[in-house]
Amino acid sequence: MDNNGTILYSDIARTFFVLATSSAIFRNHFEALPMAGVVKRDFPRINDEGFGFQWGRETTNSASDGTDTDPTLDEYAIEVDSLEGFHEVRDGFVLFNPAGAAFVQQNLIPGMRRGMQRAEDKAGFLSVGSAPYSTKWRGLKGAVGATVIASSTNGDAFTLDMMGVFLRAMPARLREDPSRLAYYLPPARCDDFVDLIAARATTGGDAYVGMRPGQENLVAPGMVPIGFYRNIPVYSTWCLPTSETQGTSTDAATGYLVHRDMVKIGDGAAVRIEPYRKPGFKTRLQIQTFVGVGYPDPAGIVRRAGIRPKA
Incomplete structure (x- = not known):
């Protein structure tokens, strides 16, 4: 004014x-x-894996054409x-x-x-x-070609082993750098994750599973993760519901492990x-x-x- x-x-x-x-x-x-x-x-x-290279062509005085790769x-x-x-x-x-x-x-x-x-x-x-x-366009829930992990008919109770299943399902070519990966779970499942980590953390060394890594570049800008699993941040994602229907269960949710360069x-x-x-x-x-x-x-x-x- x-x-x-x-x-x-x-x-x-x-x-x-x-x-x-x-x-x-x-x-x-x-x-x-x-x-x-x-x-x-x-x-x-x-696809970087499609490139191929040959050693020793100069030193062996190779007269043949190089092999093309795709x-x-x-x-x-x-x-x-x-x-x-x-x-x-x-x-x-x-x-x-x-x-x-x-x-x-x-x-x-x-x-x-x-x-x-x-x-x-x-x-x-x-x-x-x-x-x-x-x-x-489609979001992560509807992305065509995504890696989908099957669950039981009526769903499965959340466990730490489930986090490992997510990671093993990620294609091997995309698993080498944890700093590019991130878990996204509903807030209620993040609470379960923290409780399970606290119950598992013993003097025997299991505490490392949820420990915050020393390298700050593992964390993306913006909101702070609720915790870590094998150096991969776990984010509490407000918009993910916990009222999905899975068989006869009405308290199910969908979780994600995402390579951040692939979105x-x-x-x-x-x-x-x-x-x-x-x-x-x-x-x-x-x-x-x-x-x-x-x-x-x-x-x-x-x-x-x-x-x-x-x-």
Whole structure:
């Protein structure tokens, strides 16, 4: 508001770069790729194991042509979809509340951005390509080609051995660097994990299983993990439900072990926040972004449904 009491709505309208908030998972843990203003774009993918090399050709004076190898060059697609939100602000709040204008600019607008990133996280985990999430792309739960661990008909009680099963299911080519891996579990299963670690930690040496590693680069930016399993961080993921149905059980959950290089975010445009006037002396703030998720190697997503509370 200027010195004459006029509300400067142009100060509210602004375009943001997508800066990850501390509580966001996808924006902090996975690389964002620019879409260059297109809805769908193909990105290159390469299999390093397809390269082959030969020793001693120079020293043995080999006259034959070298052997060609195939790194399996291909592409994977990311398609973005719009995500929008709206919030009304009454003039009376801005005019007669001493902190009204500052609240809108310093708290409300950043809060809308935080809320949008939480909506991105929820879709990033739970989307299967249908409403209420985007129909353009699938999240971790619906990723085609993911490594799926089978559970019992009615689910299985959570145990520490289950964490090892996750890790062994990860393709061997993706297991060599724990700093690129992360577990994602519902908060209630994280509580079970901590309880089981505490019960197992003895003077015999079992404490190492959940010990915090010394190398800080094992931890991604953003939220602090609830613990570690074999140097791999375990994150309490607010949007993962514990009320899924597995056979006759209704208290099941889905957990994930993810190679963080195998999930990519497509950014179609910077976040836009704009106001427009409405009858009744109100301003409607609207926020919009275009975002999608793609998978260079979906086998790097290990998921297991039917995880029930610990016994």
